[in-house]
Amino acid sequence: MTPAEPSTISALDRYFGLSEQGSTVSREVRAGLTTFLTMSYILFVNPQVLGAAIHIPNAPTQLLMSTALSAAAGSLMMGLVARYPFAQAPGMGLNAFFAFTVVIAMHIPWQTALGAVFISGGLFVLLSILGARQAIVQAIPLSLKLAITAGIGAFLAFLGLKGAGLVVSNPATLLGLGKLTNPTAWIALLGLLISAGLLSRKVNGAILWGILVTTLTAIVTHAAVYAGGPQGALQAFPGLSGTLGVFGLPVWPSDLIGQLDIKGALGLGLLSVVFTFFFVDFFDATGTLTGLAQRAGYLQEDGNMPRSRRLFAMDGLAAMFGALMGSSTTTAYIESAAGISEGGRTGLTAVTVGLLFLLSMFLWPLAAAIPEAATAPALILVGSMMMEGLKRIDWEDSSESIPAFLTIMAMPLTFSIANGVSLGVISYCAIKLISGEARKVSPILYGVAALLLIRYIWLSE
Numbered sequence: 001m002t003p004a005e006p007s008t009i010s011a012l013d014r015y016f017g018l019s020e021q022g023s024t025v026s027r028e029v030r031a032g033l034t035t036f037l038t039m040s041y042i043l044f045v046n047p048q049v050l051g052a053a054i055h056i057p058n059a060p061t062q063l064l065m066s067t068a069l070s071a072a073a074g075s076l077m078m079g080l081v082a083r084y085p086f087a088q089a090p091g092m093g094l095n096a097f098f099a100f101t102v103v104i105a106m107h108i109p110w111q112t113a114l115g116a117v118f119i120s121g122g123l124f125v126l127l128s129i130l131g132a133r134q135a136i137v138q139a140i141p142l143s144l145k146l147a148i149t150a151g152i153g154a155f156l157a158f159l160g161l162k163g164a165g166l167v168v169s170n171p172a173t174l175l176g177l178g179k180l181t182n183p184t185a186w187i188a189l190l191g192l193l194i195s196a197g198l199l200s201r202k203v204n205g206a207i208l209w210g211i212l213v214t215t216l217t218a219i220v221t222h223a224a225v226y227a228g229g230p231q232g233a234l235q236a237f238p239g240l241s242g243t244l245g246v247f248g249l250p251v252w253p254s255d256l257i258g259q260l261d262i263k264g265a266l267g268l269g270l271l272s273v274v275f276t277f278f279f280v281d282f283f284d285a286t287g288t289l290t291g292l293a294q295r296a297g298y299l300q301e302d303g304n305m306p307r308s309r310r311l312f313a314m315d316g317l318a319a320m321f322g323a324l325m326g327s328s329t330t331t332a333y334i335e336s337a338a339g340i341s342e343g344g345r346t347g348l349t350a351v352t353v354g355l356l357f358l359l360s361m362f363l364w365p366l367a368a369a370i371p372e373a374a375t376a377p378a379l380i381l382v383g384s385m386m387m388e389g390l391k392r393i394d395w396e397d398s399s400e401s402i403p404a405f406l407t408i409m410a411m412p413l414t415f416s417i418a419n420g421v422s423l424g425v426i427s428y429c430a431i432k433l434i435s436g437e438a439r440k441v442s443p444i445l446y447g448v449a450a451l452l453l454i455r456y457i458w459l460s461e
Contacts, residue, residue, distance in 0.1 A: 012348060016083055021345035028085070031344025032352025034208045035087050038375045039335040042089045043067055043360060049095045050328060053103035054110045054256070062253035062326070065361060070327045072357035074318030078332070079350030082311040085340055086292050087353040088318045091331040093416065094281060098328035102273055113273070115265030118323035120278040124316025133312040137290055138304065139442035144424050145299065146389040147404035149291040151411035151420045152334050153386025158412035160379030163372045164188030184373045187218050192377035199381065207342055207378045214374035250361035256326025277329060279455060283418035285315050285331045292332065295386055296340045334417070337382045399435050403428035422452045
């Protein structure tokens with residue numbers, strides 16, 4: 001070890017507080033790699049979704065680069081400024097709303113839609129600086145905070161089961177069991193057993209080892225699930241030039257960067273679009289960040305989180321930067337829980353994710369080699385771990401347990417963290433009011449519940 005290395009590690013320790021959190025550089029880097037592997041699919045899914053609405057030359061290539069830049073910047077902001085182990089990237093669901101609802105169905109130019117995303121991000125930053133988002137988080141009772149964490153876990157597990165092909169749509173029963181002989185399913189089951197076994201033996205990096213072994217198995221067996229590997233990626237993104245093996249030269253997304261139309265988005269007819277972007281991401285991100293903070297041990301009993309203003313402000317800035325890069329709303333990723341489960345506790349985890357997204361601009365074919373069947377078991381296992389806090393909910397008190405239950409169930413069943421948080425808040429306030437315990441609820445929470453009710457009534461008309 002050279003003399004410079006100890007001082008470098010010491011500087012990282014002081015800045016990120018590694019010793020204070022009982023962590024190490026190697027553990028944080030391993031956690032960051034795990035988080036990146038579980039969310040690297042966004043590099044290929046986001047261009048497919050946005051590509052349906054954004055028609056520019058070499059769209060798949062430019063959208064992939066825009067996605068990587070947005071994810072890198074958002075994760076680096078979260079790690080370096082807020083110093084939390086939460087990665088950020090263009091959000092799933094929000095990208096579909098952007099492409100299929102706003103641009104295609106409402107016939108709004110994609111540049112104007114990007115302007116709406118930018119404005120909503122600016123509102124996030126303003127509310128974070130004023131302390132409004134923190135006040136709302138504090139007003140949410142502990143039972144709902146624990147339920148939000150568990151609900152996100154259920155959502156993660158559902159995404160994993162769906163990605164593994166173990167849960168499929170069924171016209172008769174809505175959902176059903178997939179074919180276990182399908183390559184995706186049996187490879188995912190293998191990965192699940194390997195990771196679970198390593199976890200039970202308390203092996204460091206158990207989830208990461210599970211992902212790597214499962215990926216190697218998919219490659220060696222030539223399973224159909226590996227169709228998304230390097231050759232599949234080359235076919236999906238034929239516009240990329242200069243590729244050699246697993247390497248690809250990055251392409252600057254000049255037709256996307258800076259193309260947002262803020263003036264158009266401020267038009268009276270588009271205020272509803274801005275509000276929808278704002279509402280969905282506000283409760284989605286707030287719920288995600290609260291759940292992740294609880295999982296990482298940062299959430300205090302009074303609902304406070306250290307550096308909460310910076311935490312929420314970085315979420316808003318990431319959304320604004322993503323819009324400048326030509327991507328839909330960038331937000332905190334629930335897959336960060338995978339890295340947290342690997343021991344990630346500081347911003348160094350998020351910084352590692354950000355650097356890996358930058359690296360992926362050169363190694364994008366290699367990133368494509370990780371099949372969904374390899375990351376699905378990680379989501380399932382992390383989901384199970386996030387159920388731990390349920391034992392702290394008072395299940396004997398219906399005014400606490402029923403809203404918690406509704407929060408948990410709504411997230412996977414409606415495919416939305418925001419809906420789960422909303423249903424939990426509304427039901428909590430209503431049940432406390434009916435049961436004569438109205439004074440136990442913060443006035444802020446009643447105000448939030450009223451706004452949520454108005455929104456849902458407005459959407460149903």
